[in-house]
Amino acid sequence: MFKYKVDDRLYLAQLETGHAEELFQLTVRNREHLGEWLPFAHATHRVEDTLAYLESCRVRHEAQDGLSAGIWREGQLVGTIGLHDYNRDNRRVEIGYWLSEDCCGQGIMTRACRVLINYVFSDLEFNRVQIKAAVGNLPSRAIPERLGFTQEGTLRDYSFLNGHYVDMAVYGMLRREWTKGVYNGRTASGTQEGKVI
Numbered sequence: 001m002f003k004y005k006v007d008d009r010l011y012l013a014q015l016e017t018g019h020a021e022e023l024f025q026l027t028v029r030n031r032e033h034l035g036e037w038l039p040f041a042h043a044t045h046r047v048e049d050t051l052a053y054l055e056s057c058r059v060r061h062e063a064q065d066g067l068s069a070g071i072w073r074e075g076q077l078v079g080t081i082g083l084h085d086y087n088r089d090n091r092r093v094e095i096g097y098w099l100s101e102d103c104c105g106q107g108i109m110t111r112a113c114r115v116l117i118n119y120v121f122s123d124l125e126f127n128r129v130q131i132k133a134a135v136g137n138l139p140s141r142a143i144p145e146r147l148g149f150t151q152e153g154t155l156r157d158y159s160f161l162n163g164h165y166v167d168m169a170v171y172g173m174l175r176r177e178w179t180k181g182v183y184n185g186r187t188a189s190g191t192q193e194g195k196v197i
């Protein structure tokens with residue numbers, strides 16, 4: 001099972017159906033914060049909706065066709081991060097994420113992404129990681145930019161969000177860029193990231 005340490009307070013672990021209540025409550029508390037960019041937040045009304053999502057994640061985990069992980073800080077679920085659009089033939093995958101509003105602004109997601117990207121390149125041995133973010137979603141775009149991704153283009157009218165079309169910025173990172181870059185799996189404090197726990 002996927003479970004990776006980010007630092008002494010933070011870890012990522014595969015989401016399971018047993019997390020439904022915790023994830024549902026977190027989604028409800030953050031409905032407005034998430035709903036601006038992630039339509040699922042407005043479509044989540046009952047714990048059964050979250051359970052159905054986690055059940056679909058279980059199927060994908062079993063098929064090794066994606067990953068949905070929770071981000072836990074000191075034992076509390078504070079967000080999610082995942083891999084989707086698995087393409088084994090071409091060894092590429094896309095990362096998606098969200099964080100509870102009260103945990104934003106602390107670098108949690110940037111560090112979680114760094115651990116997951118190390119996993120994609122080192123453990124899965126994929127060649128390319130992609131992140132897409134709505135052009136107006138500056139906090140989300142800042143993550144690949146902070147991590148040294150290249151903005152490769154803009155997909156026009158790519159998503160229909162809250163009644164209007166939005167353009168998406170596409171960012172890519174290649175394995176050879178990541179491994180030769182400054183992102184060598186160490187936190188600013190020098191502790192090893194990404195250790196399996």
Ligand SMILES: CC(C)(COP(=O)(O)OP(=O)(O)OC[C@H]1O[C@@H](n2cnc3c(N)ncnc32)[C@H](O)[C@@H]1OP(=O)(O)O)[C@@H](O)C(=O)NCCC(=O)NCCS
Nearest residue numbers: 034037097098099104105106107108109110132133139140
């Ligand atoms: C996208 C989202 C996860 C970004 O969250 P975030 O808190 O800005 O991202 P991080 O956790 O990486 O934190 C970065 C912030 O912490 C600061 N920070 C503090 N310590 C840091 C560290 N060690 N490393 C990096 N950043 C650090 C950064 O300066 C930045 O702050 P700033 O925005 O004031 O410049 C969040 O806004 C969110 O969940 N939004 C709603 C859902 C969403 O849009 N999902 C993405 C859809 S594409």
